[in-house]
Amino acid sequence: MFDFLGQYYPVFIQGAAQTVVISLIGICIGILLGLVVVAMNLSKFKPFSWLAKTYIAIVRGTPAMIQVMLIYYVLSKALPIPDIRFLGSSLDRVIPGSIALGVNSGAYTAEIFRSGIMSIAVGQTEAGISLGLSENTTLFSVVMPQAVRNILPAMGNEFISLIKESSVLFYIGVQEVTAQALGVGGTLYNFIPPLLVAAAIYFVLTFVLSQLLQLAENRMGRKYLALN
Amino acid sequence: MLTNTENIIEVRGLKKAFDQNMVLKDINFAVKKEEKVVIIGPSGGGKSTLLRCLNHLDGNYTGDVLFKGQNLGQLSKKELQLCRRKMGMVFQQFNLFPHKSVLENITFAPVKLKLMSEAEAIANAHDLLKQVGLDEKAKAYPQSLSGGQQQRVAIVRSLAMQPEVMLFDEPTSALDPEMVGEVLGVMERLAKTGMTMVIVTHEMDFAQQIADKVLFMDNGHVADIGTPDYLFNHSKNFRTRTFLAKVM
Numbered sequence: 001m002f003d004f005l006g007q008y009y010p011v012f013i014q015g016a017a018q019t020v021v022i023s024l025i026g027i028c029i030g031i032l033l034g035l036v037v038v039a040m041n042l043s044k045f046k047p048f049s050w051l052a053k054t055y056i057a058i059v060r061g062t063p064a065m066i067q068v069m070l071i072y073y074v075l076s077k078a079l080p081i082p083d084i085r086f087l088g089s090s091l092d093r094v095i096p097g098s099i100a101l102g103v104n105s106g107a108y109t110a111e112i113f114r115s116g117i118m119s120i121a122v123g124q125t126e127a128g129i130s131l132g133l134s135e136n137t138t139l140f141s142v143v144m145p146q147a148v149r150n151i152l153p154a155m156g157n158e159f160i161s162l163i164k165e166s167s168v169l170f171y172i173g174v175q176e177v178t179a180q181a182l183g184v185g186g187t188l189y190n191f192i193p194p195l196l197v198a199a200a201i202y203f204v205l206t207f208v209l210s211q212l213l214q215l216a217e218n219r220m221g222r223k224y225l226a227l228n
Numbered sequence: 229m230l231t232n233t234e235n236i237i238e239v240r241g242l243k244k245a246f247d248q249n250m251v252l253k254d255i256n257f258a259v260k261k262e263e264k265v266v267i268i269g270p271s272g273g274g275k276s277t278l279l280r281c282l283n284h285l286d287g288n289y290t291g292d293v294l295f296k297g298q299n300l301g302q303l304s305k306k307e308l309q310l311c312r313r314k315m316g317m318v319f320q321q322f323n324l325f326p327h328k329s330v331l332e333n334i335t336f337a338p339v340k341l342k343l344m345s346e347a348e349a350i351a352n353a354h355d356l357l358k359q360v361g362l363d364e365k366a367k368a369y370p371q372s373l374s375g376g377q378q379q380r381v382a383i384v385r386s387l388a389m390q391p392e393v394m395l396f397d398e399p400t401s402a403l404d405p406e407m408v409g410e411v412l413g414v415m416e417r418l419a420k421t422g423m424t425m426v427i428v429t430h431e432m433d434f435a436q437q438i439a440d441k442v443l444f445m446d447n448g449h450v451a452d453i454g455t456p457d458y459l460f461n462h463s464k465n466f467r468t469r470t471f472l473a474k475v476m
Contacts, residue, residue, distance in 0.1 A: 126285055127323035131337040131389060132313030134305070141340065145327050 001193050008184050008194075011088075015180030016201045018087040022098045022176060023163045023205075029102020030162065034109030039139070041114060052110065059107035065168045071100035072172040088175040097169040105162050112154045116147030149220045156213040160206045177201050236261055236393050236424050237282055241291035244277060251277050252289065253448040259393065259426055264419055266435040266456075267428045269445035270471055275428045276320075278445065279397050282426060283315045284308055296392075313341065316386030320398040322378040324370040330357070330381050331366040334388045349388070356384040360414050376407030380414050393424040400431060432476050436460050444468045 005012070041052035059067065075081075075096035084091045120143045128138030167178035175183075181198035185191030237259040244252040251274045259265050267275045280286040281293055284300045293300045295311045303311065325333050334356065335349035344352065357363040360380040370378055379399055386394060396415065400408040412434050419425060419438050429435055435442060435456065442459040444452035444467070452459060452468040460476075463469060 121321075121323075123319060123321050123323040124325065127317075127319065127325070128337075130283055130285060130312055130315070130317035131386070132309045132311075132341060133337055134309055137340060141336070142325055146325075149327075 002197070004184065004188055004193065005197065011180045011184060012177065012194075012197055012201065014088050015175060015177035015198070016205070018089060018094070018174065018180075019163065019166055019176040019178075019201070020205065021087065022094065022101060022169060022174065023159075023166045025098035026101030026105055026162050026166065027159055029099060030105025030109045030158070033102060033106030034113050037106060037110035038113040038117065039136075041110060042117065042139075056107045056110060059104055064104050064165055065171060067104055068097060068100040068168050068172060071103060072096040075099065088180070089173065093169075093173050097172055097174045101162060101166055101169070104165075105158060108158050108161075109155070112151050112158060113144075113147065115154065116151035117143055119150045120146050149217070152213060152217045152220070156210055159209055159213070163205055163209065164202055234260055235294070236263075236296055237426070238294040238297075239278075239282070239292070240294070242278070242281060242289055242293060243291050244274075244281065244286065244289040251448050252281070255291070255450055257443060257450060257453065259424060262422045262424055263440045264425045264427070264438050265441045265443065266439035267426065267443045267445055268430070268432065268435055268471075269443075269451070273445045274448045275445050276397050279395050279426060279428050282395055283312050283317055285317070313337075313343075313389050314392045316383075316389060316391035316394040318379070318382050318386055318394065318396045318399045320401050322370070322375070322382045322402070324378055324382055324385070326370050328369075329366070330362070330368050330370065330373070333370065333381060334385045337385075338388050343389070353384070353388055356387055357381075359417075360384055374407060375403045376410045379403065379407075379411045383411075383414055383418070387418075393426065394418065396425065396427040396429070398428050398430065400429065430475070432460070432472070444471065446471070 037052045037055060040048040041056070043049055072093070076092060079096075081092040081095050086094055117139070124142055124146065125138055128142040129135065133141070166176060169176055170179040170182070173179075177198050181194040182191065184194040188194065235258040239255050239257050242252055242255040243250070255278060257265070267278065269275055277286060281289055282295075284293065287301075289301075295315065298307070298311060300308060300311060325336070328336060331350065331353055334353040335346065338344050338349045338352070339346050354363055354366060357366055360383065362377060362380055362384075365373060365377065365381070370381070373381065383394075383399075399415070400411050403411065408431065412431060415425070415427070415434075416438060425438075427435070427438070437456075439456045442454065442456050443450050444459060444463075444465070446467050452463055452465040454463065459468060460472065
């Protein structure tokens with residue numbers, strides 16, 4: 001049933017690598033964007049807060065597929081990205097695609113950050129402020145490091161979702177693992193085995209990631225809770 | 229209006245409401261250099277709220293709060309931060325940073341604000357920790373300490389900023405009874421160094437012993453004010469006497 005792998009395994013490896021690359025870029029952009037958006041959302045300067053809330057509402061309220069396509073079509077007009085091949089796809093598709101994943105993820109991570117910040121007692125902020133620290137220093141040096149520990153499980157969920165949802169980039173022609181599986185399926189006139197391989201690859205990626213996150217969680221917890 | 233620069237803190241016509249509920253109703257008092265002012269009174273009387281207005285932790289008030297002649301309500305964010313550095317605050321719940329060791333808790337702000345180098349801050353922290361008998365806990369994390377130890381570290385954390393006044397918001401109220409003494413002891417020694425202190429407390433013996441001036445707050449007013457001897461022994465104020473009769 002899986003004899004085709006002997007011939008097609010490089011295609012799957014390339015697709016898996018592409019999935020890893022776009023997901024990593026998406027996660028990084030998502031985290032950075034999430035930090036900016038949560039700071040704006042909690043800002044006392046109202047226009048920032050409205051902007052952040054609007055962004056979150058729009059991203060969460062529209063399908064990722066449409067966001068990806070819109071961003072791709074807009075960026076491909078606005079940014080002259082050279083047509084360089086990278087892991088079987090053109091960079092003028094990979095770059096807008098990863099940015100779109102990040103823009104999508106940013107809305108969710110911003111909300112996860114907000115839940116983390118709310119989970120930290122207000123006394124921590126007051127202690128920072130009363131020492132003469134600025135509100136931003138208090139947020140990023142006192143509240144955030146504690147919040148990160150509380151939000152790791154939710155962040156893990158978000159990263160796992162993002163890896164799986166990166167398959168939507170198939171629609172703008174990024175040859176990530178789902179696209180490759182469909183391509184192989186078309187050649188074989190049988191889609192089931194290659195799709196099973198793709199599913200297995202997603203499973204391995206997300207499983208490894210969740211183990212890494214578990215490790216991170218344990219390490220961060222040990223620092224100040226296991227001493228009890 | 230004339231400002232007495234000898235006053236480290238001056239409060240004039242301070243009013244504050246949470247929604248419709250007036251919690252501070254026209255408060256006036258001053259704290260002079262090296263003075264120890266103790267605020268007592270029933271729960272819900274506005275003591276903590278008043279204290280939190282002194283370093284502008286609670287900002288939505290009317291009236292004036294002055295720190296060394298500077299009206300906190302009229303300062304920019306930056307200027308306000310500079311004032312707060314000079315006003316240490318100790319909280320009922322300690323509020324140590326749980327993700328930082330005792331030493332990091334103490335050195336974090338002075339280093340971050342570039343008041344001293346890291347080496348200086350560490351040396352200073354060890355010095356202060358020795359004074360409260362906790363130097364061997366420098367590497368420990370707050371959660372491994374008892375309440376009394378945490379509060380002593382919290383006091384040290386504030387002192388590391390070399391403040392000109394220390395505000396204490398019921399520093400012993402969250403402690404088990406056997407730990408109250410160690411914290412009050414640290415505060416007493418601090419008082420002897422000439423530190424200016426404003427203390428909200430329910431420890432009446434301590435108040436009587438340490439205070440230069442006692443404010444009795446009830447229902448949002450400074451209902452009575454005077455020396456400890458006056459307030460605890462000679463006040464004719466009905467509410468003061470009723471309160472003291474209940475707690476002593």
